[in-house]
Amino acid sequence: MGAELGKYKACVSARSTDKEILKHAQDGGIVTSLLGYALDTGIIDGAIVAVNKEFAAKHQSLIMRDNTNWDMVEPWRPFPAVVSTKADLLAAAGTKYNISPNVSMIKEATRSFGLDKVGIVGTPCQMQAVRKLQLYPIGARDVGAAVALAVGIFCMENFPYQSILQLVEDHAAMKMESVKKMEIGKGKFWIYGKRGQVVQLPLKVTHKYEQPGCHVCLDYVANLGDISTGSVGSPDGWSTVFVRSKIGDSVWANAMAAGVFETQPIEKVKPGLELVTKLANEKITKNKNTLEARKTFGVGKALRSPYI
Amino acid sequence: MADKITLGYTHLSGCTGCTVALADNYAGLLTLLDRYVDLKYMPTLADVRHVQKVDVSFVEGSCCINDKLAVEELKETREKSTVVVALGGCACYGNITRFSRGGQQNQPQHEAYLPIGDIIKVDVYIPGCAPTPQMIRNVAVMAYLLLKGTKEQKELATAFLKPLMMAAQRGTTACFCELMTEVINQGLCMGCGSCASACPVNAITHEYGKPQGERDLCIKCGACYNQCPRSWFSFDVVENYEAINEAIMAALQ
Numbered sequence: 395m396g397a398e399l400g401k402y403k404a405c406v407s408a409r410s411t412d413k414e415i416l417k418h419a420q421d422g423g424i425v426t427s428l429l430g431y432a433l434d435t436g437i438i439d440g441a442i443v444a445v446n447k448e449f450a451a452k453h454q455s456l457i458m459r460d461n462t463n464w465d466m467v468e469p470w471r472p473f474p475a476v477v478s479t480k481a482d483l484l485a486a487a488g489t490k491y492n493i494s495p496n497v498s499m500i501k502e503a504t505r506s507f508g509l510d511k512v513g514i515v516g517t518p519c520q521m522q523a524v525r526k527l528q529l530y531p532i533g534a535r536d537v538g539a540a541v542a543l544a545v546g547i548f549c550m551e552n553f554p555y556q557s558i559l560q561l562v563e564d565h566a567a568m569k570m571e572s573v574k575k576m577e578i579g580k581g582k583f584w585i586y587g588k589r590g591q592v593v594q595l596p597l598k599v600t601h602k603y604e605q606p607g608c609h610v611c612l613d614y615v616a617n618l619g620d621i622s623t624g625s626v627g628s629p630d631g632w633s634t635v636f637v638r639s640k641i642g643d644s645v646w647a648n649a650m651a652a653g654v655f656e657t658q659p660i661e662k663v664k665p666g667l668e669l670v671t672k673l674a675n676e677k678i679t680k681n682k683n684t685l686e687a688r689k690t691f692g693v694g695k696a697l698r699s700p701y702i
Numbered sequence: 703m704a705d706k707i708t709l710g711y712t713h714l715s716g717c718t719g720c721t722v723a724l725a726d727n728y729a730g731l732l733t734l735l736d737r738y739v740d741l742k743y744m745p746t747l748a749d750v751r752h753v754q755k756v757d758v759s760f761v762e763g764s765c766c767i768n769d770k771l772a773v774e775e776l777k778e779t780r781e782k783s784t785v786v787v788a789l790g791g792c793a794c795y796g797n798i799t800r801f802s803r804g805g806q807q808n809q810p811q812h813e814a815y816l817p818i819g820d821i822i823k824v825d826v827y828i829p830g831c832a833p834t835p836q837m838i839r840n841v842a843v844m845a846y847l848l849l850k851g852t853k854e855q856k857e858l859a860t861a862f863l864k865p866l867m868m869a870a871q872r873g874t875t876a877c878f879c880e881l882m883t884e885v886i887n888q889g890l891c892m893g894c895g896s897c898a899s900a901c902p903v904n905a906i907t908h909e910y911g912k913p914q915g916e917r918d919l920c921i922k923c924g925a926c927y928n929q930c931p932r933s934w935f936s937f938d939v940v941e942n943y944e945a946i947n948e949a950i951m952a953a954l955q
Contacts (some may be wrong), residue, residue, distance in 0.1 A: 401941075459907075493911040497898075525940045528943060532900060533925030535835065536834070537899075538947075539836075552892065605893070605911070607893070610889075610932075639944055640944065700890055700934060701936070702934055
């Protein structure tokens, strides 16, 4: 192996210096702070992020849905929204653990939302989608050059909404609306209730609820983001950050100079890059095996591999 | 200039939207014509309108098989071109002409329109309705590098064009149905949202993280299927996105 972490110019452990953001953030508040800084300085004039139904119902002009009865929409369902203020950004903070089709807004962000410089947050597969549409803009006229900052988030796998529902309501016996935060870490799926209760599920339980599309993915640390980040490798409350592209490098350097983040060398923290590398290799090896197994699936017929 | 590639443009049953998309490269089109491409014939933008011998032919529109002239022009294009590129949804997949019911004045006997791949061998697809100016530009630059570039440039261009050649070999249908059978039903969809953003008629939404297609709205342009990162994806090309984007922009400076 060796390519499991992708190309990067720098890797650090970081967290936001903004206490307000840290209160809402999943880990080190990297995505929220970075996009907030990019908004403030005009690097982007809006960002596509995943929001929850409460936000979506209140800000219907920021999302694209027709005739939705928001009372009927379930809690913890994510919706892509185009936000252009720090307050809206903050309201969207935190991981949702089921897929938000953020790329579906990327063209509309440059159209009815009128953005010239788009920021987008997404999983590794969504970063792949963004880069594919920059190189092969088949249905994305004038979009590629408008992507000013793409922030990737580490991702082992994702869940359909119904899976999250099963995990929270059946396995953890909690109501979806009473959940404050979900998290995967230290080999467990953690569910934190609004009243302080905590339930942990072993990951063994969660595996069968993963969406199958994730099992052919060969990217763990968002190799194609301008900057990619995730909790793995850093201590609690901190995030591991890879600075990858020229855009990422300049944005990160400016944000550091502006004091948006405090950092520690990744070599100095526990568990460090060793764990990130281990998990990346685990994911890639497992999914390469899945791709191989798909070739022999069925009788005289193979399942497709998307990779050429 | 001697080392330009020659380009032709055959216009069949298309709405000229693809031509407009080509022209919408603005100054980029002028640079292309200046340095890389010698436009030999084209009904709208050149004086010569009839098919000539060229390196690369773009074909816009599907082919009406009730129209002898259209079929002959298409076959002549194939004979006289080294590379035939199906430009746009109609040439690739039939697009809205798949829904033709005839009776279109002033040729009411015209009723059967086929994607050009059903009649001739096509080498490269540029799907989309309309195809984007940037996609046409990227393919034009890569075609130039393939035919006239150094060894490294040829390798890059081959890798870049390979998925579009494979799309041409794959067949002449790609609508939301292909997204369904080739991606979602194959357990490959992870709900990124690319298809919904690519759809020119907003026929795709996402419900519970998976695309939901309104098949009555679908015009069969193939944009969703081909934009999907799980229909085809080349790590060799996409991982070098920065360098390739820079090379293309530099070529047009």
